Amino acid sequence: MMRTVIRRLPVIAVIAIGLWLPYALDSQQESLVTRALIFGLMAASLDIAYGQAGLYSLGHAALAGVGGYTAGLLMVRYDVQSFWILVGAALAASAVASLIFALISLRARVLYFILVTLALGQMVSNLAQQWDFLKTSQAEAVTGIVMPDLGFTMAWNPATTLQFVVVVVAVAMIVIQRIIGSPLGLAFRGTRENEVRMEALGYHVWRYRVAALAASGTMCGLAGALFAFHSGLISPTNVGVAASGVLVLMVIIGGSGTRYGAFVGGILVTFLQFYAADWSLERAPLIIGTLFIVTALLIRFRPRAAAGFKAVFDAVTRRKQAAHVAA
Amino acid sequence: MQVVANGVALGAVLFLMASGLALLLGSMGVLNLAHGAVYMVGAYTTWTLAISEGWPLIPAVLAAGAVCAVVGVVLERLFRFIPGKPNEQILLSFGLIYVFGNLAQVIWGPVAKTPFDVAWLSGAVHVGSVAIPANRIAIAAVGFAVALLLWVVQDRTRVGAMVRAGMDDAEMTRALGINLDRVVLAVFVLGSAVAGIAGGIGGLVLGASSSQPMDVLLLALIVVVVGGIGSVPGTLAASLVIGLLDAYSRYQFPAMSSVILYLLMAGVLVLRPTGLSGRTA
Numbered sequence: 001m002m003r004t005v006i007r008r009l010p011v012i013a014v015i016a017i018g019l020w021l022p023y024a025l026d027s028q029q030e031s032l033v034t035r036a037l038i039f040g041l042m043a044a045s046l047d048i049a050y051g052q053a054g055l056y057s058l059g060h061a062a063l064a065g066v067g068g069y070t071a072g073l074l075m076v077r078y079d080v081q082s083f084w085i086l087v088g089a090a091l092a093a094s095a096v097a098s099l100i101f102a103l104i105s106l107r108a109r110v111l112y113f114i115l116v117t118l119a120l121g122q123m124v125s126n127l128a129q130q131w132d133f134l135k136t137s138q139a140e141a142v143t144g145i146v147m148p149d150l151g152f153t154m155a156w157n158p159a160t161t162l163q164f165v166v167v168v169v170a171v172a173m174i175v176i177q178r179i180i181g182s183p184l185g186l187a188f189r190g191t192r193e194n195e196v197r198m199e200a201l202g203y204h205v206w207r208y209r210v211a212a213l214a215a216s217g218t219m220c221g222l223a224g225a226l227f228a229f230h231s232g233l234i235s236p237t238n239v240g241v242a243a244s245g246v247l248v249l250m251v252i253i254g255g256s257g258t259r260y261g262a263f264v265g266g267i268l269v270t271f272l273q274f275y276a277a278d279w280s281l282e283r284a285p286l287i288i289g290t291l292f293i294v295t296a297l298l299i300r301f302r303p304r305a306a307a308g309f310k311a312v313f314d315a316v317t318r319r320k321q322a323a324h325v326a327a
Numbered sequence: 328m329q330v331v332a333n334g335v336a337l338g339a340v341l342f343l344m345a346s347g348l349a350l351l352l353g354s355m356g357v358l359n360l361a362h363g364a365v366y367m368v369g370a371y372t373t374w375t376l377a378i379s380e381g382w383p384l385i386p387a388v389l390a391a392g393a394v395c396a397v398v399g400v401v402l403e404r405l406f407r408f409i410p411g412k413p414n415e416q417i418l419l420s421f422g423l424i425y426v427f428g429n430l431a432q433v434i435w436g437p438v439a440k441t442p443f444d445v446a447w448l449s450g451a452v453h454v455g456s457v458a459i460p461a462n463r464i465a466i467a468a469v470g471f472a473v474a475l476l477l478w479v480v481q482d483r484t485r486v487g488a489m490v491r492a493g494m495d496d497a498e499m500t501r502a503l504g505i506n507l508d509r510v511v512l513a514v515f516v517l518g519s520a521v522a523g524i525a526g527g528i529g530g531l532v533l534g535a536s537s538s539q540p541m542d543v544l545l546l547a548l549i550v551v552v553v554g555g556i557g558s559v560p561g562t563l564a565a566s567l568v569i570g571l572l573d574a575y576s577r578y579q580f581p582a583m584s585s586v587i588l589y590l591l592m593a594g595v596l597v598l599r600p601t602g603l604s605g606r607t608a
Contacts, residue, residue, distance in 0.1 A: 123589035289425025
């Protein structure tokens with residue numbers, strides 16, 4: 001018991017710092033950190049499929065969008081306020097969506113698979129653009145989403161929103177770590193490394209790939225719902241190919257297939273986007289694009305770990321992953 | 328009939344957009360998502376030369392193809408750094424999409440250019456009761472000419488045989504003493520030049536805009552998925568089917584037209600995962 005507590009100490013400390021953060025930040029920074037945490041969760045969810053199972057999906061923003069749109073539409077159109085119902089519905093909808101997504105996209109392989117996920121993601125975005133049911137205003141978006149009702153009194157402001165998101169993201173990250181650390185997660189990595197050998201060992205590779213996409217898409221749906229609550233609106237650009245691309249970049253920059261890499265990458269890229277846009281709104285894509293190119297070309301000097309800061313995490317994450325493989 | 332004419336013209340543009348991408352993906356397994364960015368460079372170059380500088384259209388389009396061939400050399404140098412790594416290729420291509428799109432805004436301004444207006448193509452050809460705009464006929468003509476050229480190069484020449492050998496078994500091809508690196512460079516140059524010509528001639532109906540890197544990429548991807556890779560006739564057939572379907576659905580139910588393309592893609596994947604022509608990536 002005591003040993004478990006000590007082993008979990010860093011995690012507990014991170015959550016405690018997160019809960020304490022509002023006392024150190026102004027409300028704009030609180031909002032930025034909230035957003036960063038949500039995207040960290042989204043990237044970590046994507047990494048279940050992308051890094052663990054080696055399924056290079058470029059359409060995951062659409063799955064997150066299914067969650068966000070479900071929660072947003074239920075709230076705005078049908079006046080459902082309960083957080084639990086909204087999140088339950090968002091999880092269910094994104095689970096169904098990711099199953100369909102998996103059934104179509106897994107017909108194709110490797111590079112072809114990437115193309116198909118990309119096109120499927122864009123299909124959802126086009127649907128959101130063209131179908132009037134998915135718009136609540138002239139702005140081609142679902143607007144007017146507010147923080148939901150938790151079933152007990154909670155005064156929403158940027159500080160409490162941040163604390164709430166810290167708790168939800170922490171719980172979700174624990175679930176993700178459980179999946180990655182389980183025999184199921186080990187099987188995901190097996191199908192990534194050697195499909196033929198896994199088949200020979202009696203694993204039904206296709207089923208594990210569907211499972212990986214479903215788990216990853218469902219968790220993305222949760223992050224999408226949080227995104228809708230926090231930003232107050234969700235629009236086709238949030239679910240399109242560009243958004244999916246940024247998710248993949250978060251995963252790659254943080255280090256795909258590691259324990260916390262994608263999460264850290266998500267936080268880092270969100271901060272980067274914010275400060276680049278703050279510096280110059282028109283030239284932000286230029287800065288971000290250049291960074292991506294440089295990272296892509298430098299990546300070969302440090303396989304599977306992109307940015308320099310990853311080196312620091314490497315020692316921790318690699319060892320833990322190795323221990324899992326051995327166990 | 329009008330719908331068919333529009334559909335064939337759109338199909339020709341789609342073919343021009345997609346053939347370079349299909350060629351690259353097939354010959355070396357390079358997923359060049361920046362292909363749409365090359366198209367955009369072609370479109371803007373043509374606009375600058377033909378509209379702003381007053382060149383005749385044909386030299387302007389050819390010049391755009393040449394400029395894009397140079398861009399292709401640069402891209403090949405960049406992709407050579409990271410062979411066979413989907414992660415890095417995605418990161419690199421997305422970076423290029425951002426940078427090209429934004430640079431286009433810096434150079435040509437944030438407002439998209441309207442479809443190029445060329446005097447000798449502004450009329451229409453009357454066939455029976457149907458008036459077919461001359462610029463669409465020009466697009467279709469260029470599309471089919473390039474298709475024929477690519478088909479001859481790929482299926483009837485020594486270089487084409489090298490490209491196909493590289494698709495089937497890169498290691499064996501190298502072992503036979505073929506310098507596959509140079510073949511890849513040639514394919515990059517050829518694919519990019521075709522994309523540049525596509526941008527120039529497609530500009531007659533689509534203009535030029537800084538959102539094209541992504542828009543064109545998506546259209547090209549659907550064509551590649553439906554048509555399969557490594558076969559010129561397959562890509563051409565897919566482009567025409569999609570062009571006709573899109574023109575028809577725009578005419579019949581405009582609200583859902585772009586979704587229908589994706590449904591077609593999903594349908595093809597369920598029935599024939601390798602696309603109409605049958606090679607796999």
